[in-house]
């Protein structure tokens with residue numbers, strides 16, 4: 001195995017145009033600078049430098065990809081082999097001109113290597129960037145010191161602290177690359193190298209330059225710090241990146257390198273870096289889906305999608321239509337009434353117009369939407385996405401119609417967020433082609449797509465939905481069928497605990513602050529106001545928890561076998577629906593207002609409510625808020641794993657990072673639990689369950705108990721404690 005890898009991984013050497021040495025970084029699939037590649041590069045570069053016939057050196061990457069950076073897997077172990085910093089220094093110090101031929105991508109260490117070269121020629125379609133910050137790190141092979149010496153401090157700081165990847169033309173504008181070509185970048189680099197033989201190189205060695213600064217650099221850096229603090233949501237890497245860039249301003253290159261290394265070592269051992277690197281691989285692992293039947297991404301083909309239909313042009317249907325069109329799939333958009341059709345059409349066309357401007361899409365995109373009231377048109381489509389209200393009988397009625405109207409092999413998707421896929425499929429003649437596609441609002445923006453299979457859903461339907469997710473540039477995660485699937489089933493407990501905390505003595509401001517300090521962009525009550533309290537109210541009514549269809553039994557504060565908080569129902573009954581009515585958990589300046597302020601009425605109401613129901617108010621501290629909101633959600637994640645609704649903890653974590661804005665530097669709920677320590681999560685759940693025996697969801701799941709009893713093994717091995725091994729890492 002090592003030998004096969006060694007054979008494939010190398011810095012291949014060849015001569016071109018007589019006197020040019022071409023070194024090709026070869027380490028499929030993305031030519032990462034792994035230990036083996038660094039070793040080979042060290043030898044090869046020395047060879048090129050030593051060969052008197054070689055007058056210039058060109059570095060390129062195999063298979064049209066310059067370099068994807070350092071091998072992220074190596075960050076988990078000990079570094080060995082030649083250091084990247086030293087290799088890049090060798091390149092920069094070479095007396096022969098060195099030219100980087102950038103095709104595909106030069107990312108992270110790949111871009112650092114290119115910055116060590118004296119010149120950079122890129123293909124128009126190549127992308128460059130320093131994504132290290134998204135992995136909890138910083139560019140630590142001289143990148144944080146060389147980039148600010150090459151381009152403006154503002155741009156260098158932005159690229160390093162955000163990890164934004166840029167196109168070659170933008171890199172040319174900023175001065176990162178010297179030339180861009182739409183022809184063969186390697187050929188151009190070879191020609192270019194030949195032309196510069198013998199020219200002085202001193203000015204091309206970035207380590208010899210000083211960082212060009214704006215006039216008041218100190219206040220510039222202070223402002224940058226304040227802005228990073230505000231936007232980083234508790235992530236430490238962006239701050240470390242700023243410190244490194246700051247060193248490039250105030251220190252010599254060598255001192256700057258030292259600072260860079262110091263900061264890198266601090267970051268590398270941090271939990272945040274582990275979480276972010278876990279998240280990188282977890283995201284890629286979701287593509288490798290499997291179903292309990294044994295069907296997988298490898299053994300199942302997707303159907304080609306030439307045309308799709310969307311039924312229901314409310315908020316979700318509109319976003320889905322735009323997402324499909326952006327992915328290049330023509331859509332027939334269907335509504336039941338002319339008024340709704342016209343309203344939907346107006347909004348969709350204006351959304352497409354915006355997308356058209358933003359992404360410079362061709363005019364054809366705007367012409368890919370057809371609008372109709374005529375369901376007969378559905379005969380033409382390969383896939384339908386139903387996006388009507390969350391009402392089972394309405395959905396069943398539509399699927400019954402679809403069954404007779406669509407072609408026999410059309411994939412029938414429902415954008416339900418909670419309802420039983422199998423019950424919906426049961427009214428069709430093709431239940432194997434029915435699959436859930438749970439989009440998140442706004443559907444043309446949010447990256448997550450939960451793909452739900454029922455017991456009769458075919459692997460082909462799942463493969464097609466997953467392929468569609470990819471085509472729409474979304475992260476698809478395949479999950480099993482249950483109430484709320486993965487995301488909403490867990491979220492329900494998070495919200496429920498927040499309501500209980502209000503009943504027990506907390507206030508919305510306090511709960512939101514703790515959640516925002518943890519790293520959520522918005523606390524639960526602000527989210528609830530933004531989405532509208534009535535959304536959850538309707539779901540509760542559908543579930544028979546409140547309203548005219550309320551299932552008999554239970555009491556005011558106890559329903560469906562456990563404690564129930566009617567707070568949200570009461571607010572809705574009184575017209576407190578959130579931002580749209582100008583009042584909800586917070587007050588807003590007007591209906592539709594966006595700035596939350598203290599809601600005096602709610603605070604008085606909470607006091608009266610507690611008194612009326614004899615609830616003993618207690619001080620709710622920060623730890624209790626965080627633990628009560630997060631641990632039951634995590635506990636449900638363990639139930640979901642046990643029931644094999646999610647195939648792996650990575651899938652749950654990706655759903656939370658991409659669908660629910662879980663701070664990525666905490667990895668996701670399951671990874672967070674592993675970082676906090678499973679015994680602590682278990683103890684706390686036991687503790688709270690003892691105090692609140694009427695909240696059954698606080699009772700620890702048997703999988704959590706089993707994992708703790710087995711010494712809390714690492715997350716990648718949890719699968720061994722479920723019936724089948726599910727972890728993909």
Ligand SMILES: CCCCCCC/C=C/C(=O)SCCNC(=O)CCNC(=O)[C@H](O)C(C)(C)COP(=O)(O)OP(=O)(O)OC[C@H]1O[C@@H](n2cnc3c(N)ncnc32)[C@H](O)[C@@H]1OP(=O)(O)O
Pocket residue numbers: 029030032068069070071072073079083084085105107108109110131132135137138139140141261281284285
């Ligand atoms: C004292 C020590 C100093 C050391 C200093 C080190 C400083 C440098 C740090 C770095 O360079 S950190 C790495 C920076 N690079 C990145 O973050 C790039 C990450 N990769 C990507 O963005 C994408 O993979 C890509 C390169 C744009 C390619 O995208 P594509 O969609 O074509 O393929 P993927 O499915 O994403 O990837 C294919 C395959 O390759 C694996 N992979 C990709 N990049 C890396 C990497 N840098 N390290 C390890 N593995 C990588 C990826 O996981 C996929 O694997 P499989 O899922 O197929 O197994």
